[in-house]
Amino acid sequence: MLDTVKRPQSSAATHCTSSDYETMYRRSVEDSDAFWLGQAERLDWVKAPTKGGEWSFDPVDIAWFADGKLNLCHNAVDRHAASRPDATALIFEPDDPQSAGRTLTYRELQSEVVAMANALKAIGVKKGDRVTIYMPMIIEGVLAMLACARLGAIHSVVFGGFSPEALAGRIEGCGSRFVVTADEGLRGSKRVPLKTNVDAALAEPDHDTPLDGMLVVKHTGADVPMTEGRDHWYHDVRSDADCPCEPMDAEDPLFILYTSGSTGKPKGVVHTTGGYGVWTATTFNYIFDYQPGEVFWCSADIGWVTGHSYIAYGPLLNGATQVIFEGVPNYPDHGRFWQVVEKHKVNILYTAPTAIRALMREGDDFVTRHDRSSLRLLGTVGEPINPEAWRWYFEVVGEERCPIIDTWWQTETGGCMLTTLPGAHDMKPGSAGLPFFGVRLQLVDNDGAVLEGANEGNLCITHSWPGQARTVYGDHDRFVQTYFSTYTGKYFTGDGCKRDEDGYYRITGRVDDVINVSGHRMGTAEVESALVSHPLVAESAVVGYSHDIKGQGIYCYVTLNAGEDGSDALYTELRNHVRTEIGPIASPDHIQFTDGLPKTRSGKIMRRILRKIAENDYGSLGDTSTLADPSLVERLIEGRQNR
């Protein structure tokens, strides 16, 4: 049983006390439509919805607020520009603390979004078009997302750390004919050649969708090649012309976001306008307990869902003031996060366990030399947080003054699903906590039998919620297969989970072939397919293993073509090959060359054994008698890399 840490009394008023939570949670599940139609009133609707959830998980068909019409850019920008024009919306903090930052009020944000929307129009973007956004963490990235929403175009943001190869697949996958990028990005003083990467992606031999237009934001001023007729500098085509918000149906797609699964290529998860808007607006309000005038900072990148829901949408839908940070936690030194907190008087910080662990290792001085008295609430997301890192975050960073929220959710859930609420619940380090309003969970065993009470099992969601992904772009069967076929009639999260006597949920990690490296989700199958695309590689199997900082590291077993030897040079070459195919986030931590993979007589790779060896925990390998070649295990143990 985990210790309980009493929630510190927050100085601010709270949106939800513990008795509110009980009442509201009960209402959210017993009278779900009334509850969510009520929450929908947080948004301005062109036509208010009268319908709540209309959904089925077998067959899979999900809609919320289906008869409503709205525009999320209007809700995130224009309505605040009208009512509080001088309130600060965005505070840009550049990679280099010596460079000039920038602040936009809601009125200025509106002009900038209009300028971006006009630029998109100028290159031919229309309602329903897919627009790929491959940007650094600068204000224009957020503008591009909101400008798409304004026009009713569907954005597909691709993380700037992905390689041209990976970008090409994501442009192709959704038939996107438009790209918004920048000359270069900056991260920890390193330059990221974004524009050149886009050119390389479009030149991939198997890429055959021509682009209609590309917008390039001048950021570092690097000299980049521009293709006449196709590529346009943003500053040349932006304009202040009138650009009204397109009224959208609640179920019109808002964005596509590619995410990894246990098999195949990344899937383009689709979120729609009304439900996602209500979910991000509501969760942001209650979970971050945002109070007017406070400064919020989510350190994620807009390339991930966290940056969608808690940078581009949730905070702005609530009219919040937030920091947009271009840099990294360890540049120019390990105190950078706390220096930003001090400089902008950040009240609410939302970051990832991997960053917390990395900073914890550098010692408390980097933290304590900066004034953190503005901090009121600390959040974590993306992977399980170990109690030791939790305690450091709570005690050293927040001086035991700030509640911690450990929010569990996924790309597919659209926003937070499990958390404690800062004004309502005590906390348990390492446990995400309780279901948010409308979230109905079940733990099931491997045969699908429902487990009651304090128990451990596979985490499923039994009822739809407004923020739920609706489909996989262009492949609804894959959506059904991936999420609803393991346990028919239930959404299966892919996570293992423990529930305790108090109903608190603790995520134990993925139970499928997905690994979580520094909070980045990766399919082992993707890394395997990158490895076997190298001409010397015959076969590979990739598993995750526990890593002190990254949560999980990437361990690759590789067999080479006959006659080839695993040299140090080849080791480096394979590592680089994976970086080229996917991106630096997929760099293998270990590659073990082996003369074979442990397979059953029917040819199935026994990953259980490979995981154990990668963990350097080979004492109890379990039953190996079904292996085709039992002597292989000895050789694998002998050659293990993670000692």
Ligand code: WT7
């Ligand atoms: C997977 C989803 C949620 C936005 C960022 C990641 C893991 C996420 C937690 C948490 C334990 C967590 C799960 C989940 N995860 N948050 N608080 N505690 N695990 O989104 O890339 O879609 O990854 O991240 O394993 O399934 P994502």
